[in-house]
Amino acid sequence: MTVGLFIPCYVNQFYPNAAIATLQLLQKVGVKVVYPPRQTCCGQPMANSGFEHLTQECNNLFLENFAEFDYIVAPSASCVLHVKDHLHSDEEPAKAERVRAKTYELVEFLTDVLKIDKLAARFPHKVGIHQSCHGLRGLHLAQMSELNAAPFSKPVRLLNMVDGLELVTLERPDECCGFGGTFCVAEEAVSVKMGKDRVSDHVRHGAEYITSVDLSCLMHMEGILQRSKSAVKAVHIAEILNATR
Template sequence: MTVGLFIPCYIDQFYPNAAIATLNLLKKLGVDVVYPTKQTCCGQPMANSGFEHLTQGCNNLFIENFAEFDYIVSPSGSCVLHLKDHLNAKSSDNEAQAKSIRKKIYELTEFLTDVLKVDKLTASFPHKVGMHQSCHGQRGLMLAQMTELVAPAYSKPMHLLNMVQGLEIITLNRPDECCGFGGTFCVAEEAVSAKMGKDRVADHVHNGAEYITAADMSCLMHMEGILRRQKSNVKVIHIAEILNAQEF
């Protein structure tokens, strides 16, 4: 298979190590990966702010860059969910391509578990790690079961983390609580967003996490800002960096 690697703009600008880890991990697992160099933002910030009608340029460019791949993979659940739900073509001639993309784009951990069906990793990361289940991934992409439901528990990110040598997953008091980021919500409702983030960070810190990880770097970015202001030693790290780590 040939996979088109979609790297969201904020990861490209602020967290390139997450992008590099994603690329290296996929290559390590035998995937032929191509990075379209003309890719830009998927349009999610505009859509979340009520201006989806202004995202057509982003949609057209995304279709142009990614229509021909067998799969499209991204280390960002929120961007993937946006594209799955909202990608559309300006021209009816290209709508078939848009529909195809909506069906074949995957968040990284979803791709590893559902498509590649990974059952073994060579990674090593001997640290105490708290797993943050981001809302877009959990409630939109169904990467993990919601704890309020009386249903069998599962978590695709946790399934992969359990394959990492030396890693200790800490138990949180509220395992699927929102961090408060919410994209433009953290701008429109700054005080509420900050309080939610402080509560989410406190749960990880209280239970002994050395690192907080997630499948969404945007959530980690929000919590990292809070940790830095608190002068905490706890660090954030994208799950791709852990799954590709070789710390012995």
């Protein structure tokens, strides 16, 4: 099995440690990982802004970079959802369909493909988990609280394998943080208020760290935490699952 490591542009620029943790974690569980160096943005920001018709060159480059691999894995639920829902090719539609089908978010890949049941990780801290909207409602990484259905959470299942980690219980476990990609620019005041509400739930319940499958959400909340001079930190789930401290 060979995995093509898809590192979204904002992760590459702002959170390289999360990218490194993803690589190391996949290698620890026995996966051969290749990083295509010519990869760029998947096109999600343009598509979210109503310009999906301008993303074809992004699509073509993504197919060129990743079509050969058995799986494509990324530490970003929102970018993975974009690829799975929107990657297309007018010239090679079957190829695009195959790539969409084998693209996975990291937690999804560890749980559904590798079926991991044990991790050699240690993170002795109180952690609050933020269920990102794309991960929760797009990729179905956990059960939505508004549904009358059996609960499950793939991120929680993996975090429960980490030695010393204590998950805190939140009042609103799957509320949006307000980031929403370009929404946080177009509706800045609403976005900030939603972010403050989301952060305060974690702080109020004693979280030392907030984690998620989406660094875009964490980036939004990290800014709010830093402006309020909070000691609470934001960290991608890959960094926790790869931790040995």
